[in-house]
Amino acid sequence: MTRTPVNVTVTGAAGQIGYALLFRIASGHLLGADVPVKLRLLEIPQGLKAAEGTAMELDDCAFPLLRGIDISDDPATAFDGTNVALLVGARPRTKGMERGDLLEANGGIFKPQGKAINDHAADDVKVLVVGNPANTNALIAQAAAPDVPAERFTAMTRLDHNRAVSQLAARTGAAVSDIKKLTIWGNHSATQYPDVFHAEIAGKNAAEVVNDEAWLADTFIPTVAKRGAAIIEARGASSAASAANAAIDHVHTWVTGTAEGDWTSMAIPSDGSYGVPEGLISSFPVTCAGGRYEIVQGLEINEFSRPRIDASVQELADEREAVRGLGLL
Ligand SMILES: NC(=O)c1ccc[n+]([C@@H]2O[C@H](COP(=O)([O-])OP(=O)(O)OC[C@H]3O[C@@H](n4cnc5c(N)ncnc54)[C@H](O)[C@@H]3O)[C@@H](O)[C@H]2O)c1
Numbered sequence: 578m579t580r581t582p583v584n585v586t587v588t589g590a591a592g593q594i595g596y597a598l599l600f601r602i603a604s605g606h607l608l609g610a611d612v613p614v615k616l617r618l619l620e621i622p623q624g625l626k627a628a629e630g631t632a633m634e635l636d637d638c639a640f641p642l643l644r645g646i647d648i649s650d651d652p653a654t655a656f657d658g659t660n661v662a663l664l665v666g667a668r669p670r671t672k673g674m675e676r677g678d679l680l681e682a683n684g685g686i687f688k689p690q691g692k693a694i695n696d697h698a699a700d701d702v703k704v705l706v707v708g709n710p711a712n713t714n715a716l717i718a719q720a721a722a723p724d725v726p727a728e729r730f731t732a733m734t735r736l737d738h739n740r741a742v743s744q745l746a747a748r749t750g751a752a753v754s755d756i757k758k759l760t761i762w763g764n765h766s767a768t769q770y771p772d773v774f775h776a777e778i779a780g781k782n783a784a785e786v787v788n789d790e791a792w793l794a795d796t797f798i799p800t801v802a803k804r805g806a807a808i809i810e811a812r813g814a815s816s817a818a819s820a821a822n823a824a825i826d827h828v829h830t831w832v833t834g835t836a837e838g839d840w841t842s843m844a845i846p847s848d849g850s851y852g853v854p855e856g857l858i859s860s861f862p863v864t865c866a867g868g869r870y871e872i873v874q875g876l877e878i879n880e881f882s883r884p885r886i887d888a889s890v891q892e893l894a895d896e897r898e899a900v901r902g903l904g905l906l
């Protein structure tokens with residue numbers, strides 16, 4: 578039986594994450610080796626020519642699963658019938674720009690894109706926001722899409738999750754595959770909190786294996802939280818291949834499920850769990866099954882973790898107030 582292709586829209590398709598992402602979507606890493614895809618690339622007019630070049634390269638790969646590529650600078654066209662929307666294109670912070678200016682500039686992108694998703698996407702659309710500030714951009718898009726169930730709007734903290742797993746593996750000598758149940762809480766920003774207190778390393782409690790709170794506080798947490806800045810410093814450009822890889826992981830896990838005995842981190846609309854105000858798009862430990870996610874409940878939050886989670890959540894609440902003030906919600 579021939580499967581109907583899944584429509585995948587990628588915004589900012591001509592950017593550096595787009596270039597690292599599109600080939601992996603087309604080769605089956607996003608949705609599975611038996612799922613054909615149609616790509617919809619959204620760019621601003623200045624990016625269209627480069628997007629066309631990328632589409633030529635995608636053609637030249639002769640991917641068996643790739644059933645078409647459309648390129649547009651019109652959100653209504655790019656999101657028409659889309660099942661998976663990866664919102665990557667965003668306005669980067671430029672010199673002298675205040676955070677409020679950045680939120681306003683991104684409001685001009687994510688509000689119309691949210692409306693286009695509302696009006697044109699498929700009923701089962703799933704949205705991942707990668708473009709920064711990702712959590713609040715997701716909130717802006719969600720607010721502009723009242724007909725789409727709110728839980729379909731998510732933002733990416735999987736890169737932070739993967740970074741934390743990698744740092745923990747390096748410190749303990751464990752294999753990455755032995756590390757389970759790590760959590761990123763809060764915002765995809767320097768305030769995020771990577772939590773190892775419920776994580777396991779080959780079945781043992783990770784915090785007990787590490788047994789060094791000073792290392793957690795002074796090395797592990799800042800290394801993970803400031804990794805994006807360290808990559809920019811080293812590369813002269815922000816993370817691209819690792820960000821694309823995390824976007825693939827986020828959607829793949831959402832669609833295909835978490836492994837038994839493990840969970841992942843996704844920024845999702847809060848239902849009030851763990852004291853995170855309802856509606857904020859904040860990172861939580863989640864399990865996925867059947868194309869849906871659920872917050873892992875009942876975790877004890879200790880004295881080390883509580884203020885760190887609260888600080889990141891407070892930043893999200895402040896960002897929500899700022900975009901409310903700008904009339905974006
Ligand atoms: N959440 C995360 O973990 C994470 C990690 C890395 C990067 N990021 C963010 O992802 C975003 C993209 O990064 P990049 O390195 O690919 O940037 P980039 O500048 O290389 O590419 C961005 C692309 O978006 C396009 N674009 C701008 N406005 C658009 C719009 N309204 N519609 C469609 N396309 C538009 C631009 O033309 C450009 O081609 C940035 O905001 C970056 O900070 C997030």
Ligand SMILES: O=C(O)C[C@H](O)C(=O)O
Nearest residue numbers: 709804805806808815816
């Ligand atoms: O683009 C950035 O500011 C950094 C990025 O969000 C990252 O975490 O690598």
